[in-house]
Structures are given as C-alpha cells and as structure tokens.
Amino acid sequence: MFRWIFFLFFVALIEVYAFQAFRTITKVRWVLVAYQLISLLAILYIFYQFSQFDRRVGQNSKTLLTLGLLLLLFIPKIILTFFMLMEDVFRVFSGTITYFVGDNDNGSFLPDRRKFISQIALVLAAVPFTSLIYGMTKGKYNFRVLKQTLFFPDLPDDFDGFTITQISDVHSGSFDDPEKIQHAIDLINEYKTDMMLFTGDIVNTHATEMHPWITMFNKIERHEYGKYAVLGNHDYGEYIDWPSQKAKDENFEAIKDLYGQIGFDLLLNQHKKIKKGQSEIAIVGVENWGKNFKQAGDLNKASDGLTKEDFKILMSHDPSHWEYEIKNDDKHFQLTLSGHTHGLQFGIEIPGIISWSPVQYVYKQWAGLYENLGRYIYVNRGLGFHAYPGRVGIWPEITVFELKKGEKVA
Structure with a gap:
C-alpha cells in the first residue's frame, strides 16, 4: 500500500x-x-x-x-x-x-x-x-550492419579471412511490420558470409510468436559452413504463469524446434568442429547463463574434449557469463559472442566520441567489442525489441565479422 x-x-x-x-x-x-x-x-x-x-x-x-x-x-x-x-x-x-x-x-x-x-x-x-x-515509429527498424575485423595470432591458417554474420535477440513476438523484417533478411543475405550465428531469444515467451515469421526467416540464404544458434533467457518461458508444468515444457520444446525450422543447428551445451582445408575451429554453444537470470549453461560440458590450443568461438547469450566465468577460463575461449542487453534500446553512440546507455551500470560489457588478455567478447545490440516498443540511439544490429591471423596493427 x-x-x-x-x-x-x-x-x-x-x-x-x-x-x-x-x-x-x-x-x-x-x-x-x-x-x-x-x-x-x-x-x-x-x-x-x-x-x-x-x-x-x-x-x-x-x-x-x-x-x-x-x-x-x-x-x-x-x-x-x-x-x-x-x-x-x-x-x-x-x-x-x-x-x-x-x-x-x-x-x-x-x-x-x-x-x-x-x-x-x-x-x-x-x-x-x-x-x-x-x-x-522508425528507430525500432533502423537496422545497421556493423563490421568488425578481429585479429588472432593463434587463428588456424585456413581460417584467415573467415567471415561470420551474427544476429541476436529477435523477439519475434514484438514484430509488427513484415516489410521491415524482410529488409533485415535482405541485409543479412547481402553479405554472403561463411557462417551465421544466432545468440538467442527467438521469441518473447511463446513459440507461436515466431510462426508468422518462419517463412521469412527461411529466406536467409545457406552459409557454406553452417548456421548455429543458442538459447536466450526468454526462450525458456520463465516470465509468465503457465497453467501447468506440462504446458511450459511443451512450449520450451516448441521453441527449441523453431531454430531448426529456420535452418539453424541449436547447440545445447555442446560444440561442433568446423573443418576448412587442413584446419579446424570449434563452435561452442552454451544454454543461457546469466548472473541474474537462468543459469542452464554448462561451459565444461559444452567444451568437453577441447583444449587451450583449440581455436574456439563461444556463443553465450548473456555477457555476464563472460565476466564471471569465461574470460578467465583455463581453456582460453578466444572469441565469445553474446547479446541480451539490447543496449537497453536507449542511449547515445557516436563512434570514437561517446558510447553511453544506462545499461552500462548493470553490465560491464553491454554493446560492442571488449578485450581481456587477448580474449574477446562482442555484445550484439539485438535485431528486435522488447518491453519498450522502440529504439533510441541504440539501433538494431546485424554484425559481420572477419577473422584475421596475426596481431592487430596499432
């Protein structure tokens, strides 16, 4: 009261x-x-x-x-x-x-x-x-393609120049403009990268939210080295009251199936070896692990059999996982891709001048690229929107990475 x-x-x-x-x-x-x-x-x-x-x-x-x-x-x-x-x-x-x-x-x-x-x-x-x-009215569909070139001295030779597209936080239940979503799909297809990675939150809560958009997302063209995904916190259906545990479990299974319906291999605390020429890298996918959210991710299980020497790209939806577990892990995860924060969908970003959002007071890594002892995390700002039906200053993002062998030239 x-x-x-x-x-x-x-x-x-x-x-x-x-x-x-x-x-x-x-x-x-x-x-x-x-x-x-x-x-x-x-x-x-x-x-x-x-x-x-x-x-x-x-x-x-x-x-x-x-x-x-x-x-x-x-x-x-x-x-x-x-x-x-x-x-x-x-x-x-x-x-x-x-x-x-x-x-x-x-x-x-x-x-x-x-x-x-x-x-x-x-x-x-x-x-x-x-x-x-x-x-x-406009900002929530003001899609931006952001390009990142990342240098790694231990990148296998055959993967020098390897390209990856990342999307995250689709939140399909919030979409209301098919023409704008088709534009996002066209932007994804324009870059024709070697691989595509999706770092979670395909819906807000219900699997049915994605049904009107499955055909459109299936227009994402094939990537030579595959399309992989992990779950985000919203994919578990944690934020509503379900009539029964059975209904919640059925929705969860349906959400996991959605990723396959749009052509992505869903990695549930597991990894895949990607071979190119005589070299290999590992794509590691953990379930959601967040400091203040569901902790279903099992890093040890997902990377079982991998060593420090293996080149690893880790997908983990919540960047707090990197801060609390990943960045100092002995297996040396060279690159982690996350999403989750949306940059709060509100802030000011002027490249080289200012990058600010209230969410930075909650997450140390909240948007863009961060480094610690040669290990990187990139936090995607998200493709969709949630709660507030818009974006101000923090625009919806499609990220295109190019991996290069060697040290970055200052």
Missing part, C-alpha cells in the same frame, strides 16, 4: 510541475484545458492497461504500447519537474533573503516564476519526447 501511495504522490508531483511549466508560457485557457485532458486520459489508459495485465499471457501489442506511452508521457515531464523544482528552490532561497534583508514591495514571499526557465525546460523535454516517438 505504501508503494502505491508513494507512486501516486510522485505522479501528482510531476503533473503539477509540468502543468506549471505550460501555464508559465501560455495563458490560453483552451490550450491548458486540452493539455490537462490529454494527460488525464493518458494516465487513466496506462493505469487501466496495467490493471488488466495477465501474467498468463505476458507481453503483447497492448503492453508494448502502454509502456511506450508511459515513457512518452513521463520522461519529458520528469525533466520539466526537475527544472521547475530547482527554480522553486531558488525562489524560496531568494524569497528568504528578500524577507530578512531586502525590500519586499510586491507583498509576496516568493518571486514570480521566470518564463525563460520554463522555455528552457520545455525545449529540453522536447528532446526525449521526439526521440521516443521516432524510436517507436
């Missing part, structure tokens, strides 16, 4: 201050009434949808829309509230000084609000507002 009281107080505070910002810059009555009415209707819709959330169903189009509306409504208003609250601190301080040591000619303890403060706050609040709208 206390949490609800606090939440309602927080919402009321934000609404009051946001309204103060609007009222400072305009006195037109119909504009103010329209603003209040729209805000009220949006809040009522959000509360109603949250009250109707069914844990037996999980995320659907309505919950996606509701969360998007929640962020769209409150993030800009939180910015407004911050500026207006800081101005009130100034007004109280100024009023106190004036009361005791100055002249108070207007008879009011507090000075009037300054219009330019509200104008600045509204301009700044418009940035996340327009960004969130763009993210929900």
Whole structure:
C-alpha cells in the first residue's frame, strides 16, 4: 500500500510541475484545458492497461504500447519537474533573503516564476519526447550492419579471412511490420558470409510468436559452413504463469524446434568442429547463463574434449557469463559472442566520441567489442525489441565479422 501511495504522490508531483511549466508560457485557457485532458486520459489508459495485465499471457501489442506511452508521457515531464523544482528552490532561497534583508514591495514571499526557465525546460523535454516517438515509429527498424575485423595470432591458417554474420535477440513476438523484417533478411543475405550465428531469444515467451515469421526467416540464404544458434533467457518461458508444468515444457520444446525450422543447428551445451582445408575451429554453444537470470549453461560440458590450443568461438547469450566465468577460463575461449542487453534500446553512440546507455551500470560489457588478455567478447545490440516498443540511439544490429591471423596493427 505504501508503494502505491508513494507512486501516486510522485505522479501528482510531476503533473503539477509540468502543468506549471505550460501555464508559465501560455495563458490560453483552451490550450491548458486540452493539455490537462490529454494527460488525464493518458494516465487513466496506462493505469487501466496495467490493471488488466495477465501474467498468463505476458507481453503483447497492448503492453508494448502502454509502456511506450508511459515513457512518452513521463520522461519529458520528469525533466520539466526537475527544472521547475530547482527554480522553486531558488525562489524560496531568494524569497528568504528578500524577507530578512531586502525590500519586499510586491507583498509576496516568493518571486514570480521566470518564463525563460520554463522555455528552457520545455525545449529540453522536447528532446526525449521526439526521440521516443521516432524510436517507436522508425528507430525500432533502423537496422545497421556493423563490421568488425578481429585479429588472432593463434587463428588456424585456413581460417584467415573467415567471415561470420551474427544476429541476436529477435523477439519475434514484438514484430509488427513484415516489410521491415524482410529488409533485415535482405541485409543479412547481402553479405554472403561463411557462417551465421544466432545468440538467442527467438521469441518473447511463446513459440507461436515466431510462426508468422518462419517463412521469412527461411529466406536467409545457406552459409557454406553452417548456421548455429543458442538459447536466450526468454526462450525458456520463465516470465509468465503457465497453467501447468506440462504446458511450459511443451512450449520450451516448441521453441527449441523453431531454430531448426529456420535452418539453424541449436547447440545445447555442446560444440561442433568446423573443418576448412587442413584446419579446424570449434563452435561452442552454451544454454543461457546469466548472473541474474537462468543459469542452464554448462561451459565444461559444452567444451568437453577441447583444449587451450583449440581455436574456439563461444556463443553465450548473456555477457555476464563472460565476466564471471569465461574470460578467465583455463581453456582460453578466444572469441565469445553474446547479446541480451539490447543496449537497453536507449542511449547515445557516436563512434570514437561517446558510447553511453544506462545499461552500462548493470553490465560491464553491454554493446560492442571488449578485450581481456587477448580474449574477446562482442555484445550484439539485438535485431528486435522488447518491453519498450522502440529504439533510441541504440539501433538494431546485424554484425559481420572477419577473422584475421596475426596481431592487430596499432
């Protein structure tokens, strides 16, 4: 009960201050009434949808829309509230000084609000507002192909120049535009790499979410050295209430089968040797292992029979696995490919200048390439989206790797 009281107080505070910002810059009555009415209707819709959330169903189009509306409504208003609250601190301080040591000619303890403060706050609040709208309408399908050339002194000679395409976090249950998904498939096919790897989360929860997209994903062209996949945390159906354990188990088996239906070999704590010429590398696939998520991954089982000298590419959905187990493992996993974080679908990335997202305060490795003692992890930003129905600054990703033998030239 206390949490609800606090939440309602927080919402009321934000609404009051946001309204103060609007009222400072305009006195037109119909504009103010329209603003209040729209805000009220949006809040009522959000509360109603949250009250109707069914844990037996999980995320659907309505919950996606509701969360998007929640962020769209409150993030800009939180910015407004911050500026207006800081101005009130100034007004109280100024009023106190004036009361005791100055002249108070207007008879009011507090000075009037300054219009330019509200104008600045509204301009700044418009940035996340327009960004969130763009993210929900365009950004979620703003696919980017990112290329990485990685150097390894112990890469077998025959694999010098070997190319790999990685996708991750499809979350097919969130898709709503076949034309855009076909565009992503076309981008994947454009690069004609030697191998393709899929690092988990084919659905949000239910195997049926992928059914409308199977034909489209089957258009991904054959890769000479195969297509391999591992499971992500969402593939286990952990986030809803199932009518029975049997139903949950059947869904899990159906999800595992989905990977085969789109042409991927699913590696369940196992590895495959890939032969090219006179050389071999190992593709190692573990089930999901996350510091704060399901820990079904068994690194020892997946790499049984491999040695430190074998060149290994490990697929592990959650990058926290690398941080806590993989990077210091005696078998020396040269390259780990992960996903999971989505870069929170929100942040700022300008190559060579800034790379920031709130998710970096949770995951040390959250997007892109990281290195430790000659061992690398690459965290894919994901192809799809989940929870928030959009992306802002952290765009959906297809990664193309080229493996080179030797040391990287500085």
